[in-house]
Amino acid sequence: MDDSTLADRLTQLGLSEKEVDTYLSILRNGEAKASEIADNTGVSKRYVYSISESLEDRGFVEVNDHVVPTTIRARPPSEVIESLSNQLSEMETALDSRYSDTERRTQQFDVIKSRVTVVKRLTEYISNANNEVMLSVPQQYLSEIAGELEAAVDRGVLVLLVVSNATDVSSEDVAGMASVARSWQQEMPIMLTVDGQFGLVAPADMVMRSNSDQRAIAFVQEQLVPVLSGSFLGNYWPMAAELYVAEPRELPATYRRFRQPVLQATLRLRADDPVHVTASVHPVQADTDVQTLEGTVVDTRQGLVEPQTNAYPIEHTLVVDTGEETVTIGGPGSFIEDYEAEEIILSDS
Numbered sequence: 001m002d003d004s005t006l007a008d009r010l011t012q013l014g015l016s017e018k019e020v021d022t023y024l025s026i027l028r029n030g031e032a033k034a035s036e037i038a039d040n041t042g043v044s045k046r047y048v049y050s051i052s053e054s055l056e057d058r059g060f061v062e063v064n065d066h067v068v069p070t071t072i073r074a075r076p077p078s079e080v081i082e083s084l085s086n087q088l089s090e091m092e093t094a095l096d097s098r099y100s101d102t103e104r105r106t107q108q109f110d111v112i113k114s115r116v117t118v119v120k121r122l123t124e125y126i127s128n129a130n131n132e133v134m135l136s137v138p139q140q141y142l143s144e145i146a147g148e149l150e151a152a153v154d155r156g157v158l159v160l161l162v163v164s165n166a167t168d169v170s171s172e173d174v175a176g177m178a179s180v181a182r183s184w185q186q187e188m189p190i191m192l193t194v195d196g197q198f199g200l201v202a203p204a205d206m207v208m209r210s211n212s213d214q215r216a217i218a219f220v221q222e223q224l225v226p227v228l229s230g231s232f233l234g235n236y237w238p239m240a241a242e243l244y245v246a247e248p249r250e251l252p253a254t255y256r257r258f259r260q261p262v263l264q265a266t267l268r269l270r271a272d273d274p275v276h277v278t279a280s281v282h283p284v285q286a287d288t289d290v291q292t293l294e295g296t297v298v299d300t301r302q303g304l305v306e307p308q309t310n311a312y313p314i315e316h317t318l319v320v321d322t323g324e325e326t327v328t329i330g331g332p333g334s335f336i337e338d339y340e341a342e343e344i345i346l347s348d349s
Contacts, residue, residue, distance in 0.1 A: 013084070015058075018043060022051045023060055023074075031064075031073040048072075059083035112216040118190065118202050121218050123148045125194045129157045131257040134193045134232045136162040138204055139169050142177075149177040156249065158260040160232075160304065162240045164188040164204065171244040179263060180304055182240035190216070191232055196257070199225040226333075233303060234313035242306045248273075252347035258331025259304065261344040262316040266300045276347045277320055279329055281339035290342060293329070295322035297346075318344075 003024065010020045018041070025040040026032060034052070038045045052072045055061045060080055064071045112118055119141065126133055126148040133152055137145065142163060153159050153176060161178035163169050165187055174181040190202040202216030219225070248267040255261045261277075268275045275297040280290050299319035301310045310316065317337055318329045329344075330337035 018047070019051050019055060022048060023055055026052075026055075026061055026072055026074045029074075031071050033069050033071055035069070037072065108220050110218045112200075112202070112218060115206060118200070118206065118216050119144050121200055121216075122190075122192055125192060125198045125200065125218075126152055128198075129194045130155075131157060131195050131255075132193075132259060133157055133159045134191070134229055135159070136164055136188055136191045136232070136236060138165040138187070138190070139163050139167065139183075140165065142169075142174075146177055153177065153179065153246070156253070156260075158257070158263065160237070162188070162232075162236055163243070164240075169243065174244050176246075178244060179246050179260075180242070181244040182237065183243045184236075184240040186239075188236055191228065191236070193225050193229045193232065196225050196229070197222055199228045201228065230314050237303070238308075238313070245305055251275075252345060255344045255346070256342075258341060258344065259302075259316050261346050262300050262302050262318060263304045264346055265297045265318060266302055266305060269297065269300065274348070277318060277329075278345040278347070279318075279320075279339070279341045280343040281329060281341050284330070284334050284337055284340050293320070293322065293327070293339060295320040295327075298326065301328075 007017075007020045007024070010023065011017070015023065021041045022037060022043075025037050029036065032040075034045045034048045037048045037052075041048070043051075049063075049070070052061060052063050056063050060075060062073045062075060064073060110121075112121065122135075122137075122145050126135070126145060129152050133149075135149075149159055149161070159178040159180075161174065161181040163174065163181065163183045166183035166185055169183050171181075187204045189204055190200070190206075192198075192200040198218075198220055200216060200218045203214040206214040206216055245267070248264055248271070251264075253261075253264070265275050265277070277293075277295060277297050279293045281293045282288050282290050297318050298321045299309075301315050301317040301319070302308065303310045303313055303315070315336070316331065318341075320327055320329055327339060328337040329339045329341050331341060334340040
């Protein structure tokens with residue numbers, strides 16, 4: 001670090017320009033008389049005494065006024081740094097005692113004007129996903145978020161992917177990026193929902209044409225995101241052709257969201273692998289305590305993989321034989337099933 005940079009750092013610590021010049025002069029000499037420092041810095045000897053006292057108060061130097069003539073000695077830099085560190089620690093404690101820690105509120109609606117910001121927000125939301133991602137994206141831009149999608153799948157996140165404007169996409173192109181992937185040759189909006197909380201909608205025109213004046217909207221709204229999920233599953237997912245289905249995940253596994261266990265149970269049933277379920281449930285639309293229900297999954301109603309077996313797009317149901325009766329289990333907000341599940345554990349029978 002040169003003298004100029006060092007002087008800037010000392011100034012940031014609150015030293016004046018004259019104090020910095022004086023201190024650097026003392027450092028170079030190790031110990032010097034006030035008259036020598038005055039000659040080196042171009043200030044009066046009286047001013048040197050004044051500055052030296054200020055530097056002593058801050059722990060930079062020692063003023064030896066018990067000898068004649070008075071000398072000023074630089075303290076070892078290690079001692080100076082230790083003193084400064086102690087002062088900063090004391091300041092941190094004082095600041096903490098006065099700081100009111102308030103949680104940063106995520107903006108509920110954000111209008112996005114640039115393609116770069118759309119891609120940045122997509123990667124941000126996907127990288128933070130814990131349970132479920134629904135995404136439609138043009139084939140041309142799939143590579144820009146491929147890493148985040150693969151990482152989400154590795155974390156156990158359910159990823160439902162529609163590749164739009166698809167001309168030559170193959171199952172190998174999306175392998176590892178999704179739990180289930182579909183392709184559609186038509187243009188469709190970029191749509192993303194994450195964990196039922198985060199959403200983004202952008203016209204395809206916005207990312208495919210550099211001169212587009214279209215705008216995207218990102219939002220954090222638990223009441224609105226499920227509406228977007230319903231539109232994705234009801235209007236766009238059925239129109240696209242199934243392209244890729246990942247292998248079933250290892251069991252046992254615990255799920256807080258419901259579509260992932262329905263998919264996993266479906267895949268295992270189709271492979272003739274029995275699936276045992278332990279679920280924390282309560283009767284649908286009943287204000288009762290949560291109870292534990294156990295049994296064997298004998299069927300599913302779903303629209304995630306072909307052939308679809310549900311009666312309407314958002315129906316995803318486990319049909320469970322408890323040994324005493326056959327019951328249906330749905331996710332949060334269920335209204336036609338027998339039970340609503342808060343947590344599902346799938347295991348080998």
